[in-house]
Amino acid sequence: MASRTANFCIDAHDPLSQVAWWDQVLDDFEADEENTEEEAGLRGPAGRWLLxxxxxxxxxxxxxxxxxxxxxxxxxxxxxxxxxxLRATIVNDLRDGDKGWAVLQDPEGNEFCVLSTRADEAGVALL
Structure with missing residues (x-):
């Protein structure tokens, strides 16, 4: 049997503000009710995912x-x-028409990417 993901940990100066920010970004995660100033998480579809x-x-x-x-x-x-x-910043803009992605940073400097949507890649307009 292999292992399963329990969570992904991200270092932070202010875990509560990071959770508040990422809660605005991710629609399939929600802030955990037991968050503290030392450890705060967002629960995803399969349990706590971002800590x-x-x-x-x-x-x-x-x-x-x-x-x-x-x-x-x-x-x-x-x-x-x-x-x-929402106060993200662009680190590297690798967008080329409907292809490519943008590398951004959250308010504490953690990088993340925004990819094209499947519709963008297929040339289909979003409704």
């Missing part, structure tokens, strides 16, 4: 692992604009 742990040190290098998002009800570019409005 933010308080650490004293600042982020100093690029993430070795990151989250990739695929918008559900808007285009990739519309989702990038929405996230920029």
């Amino acid at each position: 933010f742990l308080k650490v004293p040190e600042a982020k100093t290098v690029k993430n070795r692992m990151h989250i990739c998002l695929r918008p559900v009800d808007r285009s990739r570019d519309e989702e990038v604009e929405r996230l920029l409005g």
Whole structure:
């Protein structure tokens, strides 16, 4: 038997504010009721999935692992604009028409990608 994912941990200066921010980003996750200033999480479809742990040190290098998002009800570019409005910042814009992706950072500097939607890739307009 193989292992199963229990959660993904992300270091944070302020776990509660990270959960509040990511809760606005992800529609299939919700903030856990037992969050504390030391450890805060978002529960996904299969249980706790994103867990933010308080650490004293600042982020100093690029993430070795990151989250990739695929918008559900808007285009990739519309989702990038929405996230920029939530205080994300662009690290690397690799969009080329309907192909490619954008690398962004959350308010604490953790990188994540916004991919094209399946409709974008197929050339189908979203309703």
